[in-house]
Amino acid sequence: MSKKIALYPGTFDPITFGHLDIIKRATKIVDELHVAIATNNEKKCLFNLKERIDIVKKTINALPKNIKNKIKVTSFNMLTVNYCKKINASIIIRGLRVVADFEYEFQLSGMNNKLDKNIQTIFLTADIENQAISSRMVKEIASLNGNVAKFAPRPALIYLKKKYK
Numbered sequence: 001m002s003k004k005i006a007l008y009p010g011t012f013d014p015i016t017f018g019h020l021d022i023i024k025r026a027t028k029i030v031d032e033l034h035v036a037i038a039t040n041n042e043k044k045c046l047f048n049l050k051e052r053i054d055i056v057k058k059t060i061n062a063l064p065k066n067i068k069n070k071i072k073v074t075s076f077n078m079l080t081v082n083y084c085k086k087i088n089a090s091i092i093i094r095g096l097r098v099v100a101d102f103e104y105e106f107q108l109s110g111m112n113n114k115l116d117k118n119i120q121t122i123f124l125t126a127d128i129e130n131q132a133i134s135s136r137m138v139k140e141i142a143s144l145n146g147n148v149a150k151f152a153p154r155p156a157l158i159y160l161k162k163k164y165k
Contacts, residue, residue, distance in 0.1 A: 008034065015152065108121075
């Protein structure tokens with residue numbers, strides 16, 4: 001039986017507890033999970049690529065060994081399906097928080113399927129306690145000196161504090 005390799009792409013600007021929830025749950029259904037930070041030119045990121053990779057790596061490193069050993073943190077700047085082919089992934093993991101996410105994600109999944117029928121998208125719904133969390137909201141709260149400790153892991157908090165001093 002072949003190894004189930006999945007890609008969980010995103011900008012992770014910064015990684016939140018919602019992302020972490022999806023990562024942990026994805027490792028239960030695949031053998032290897034690539035958490036890949038996208039260099040999306042259409043999104044204005046607070047953190048540069050190096051910072052985002054560092055935050056994600058430090059976050060993953062704090063996970064239990066049985067989970068973190070299944071995860072590779074990478075970055076990419078190509079079509080998601082092309083990156084899947086490059087790493088031999090046949091699954092794309094996408095997280096859903098609210099109904100508004102579904103329409104966009106469903107359309108994206110359809111386009112990826114048209115580009116490569118061998119790559120399947122699996123949607124994982126966020127745990128109820130993480131459904132309201134978004135990177136955008138975390139950044140906004142942090143920029144106004146609000147406490148975001150309930151929303152993002154420690155490495156993200158450290159970087160947010162540096163950005164908004």
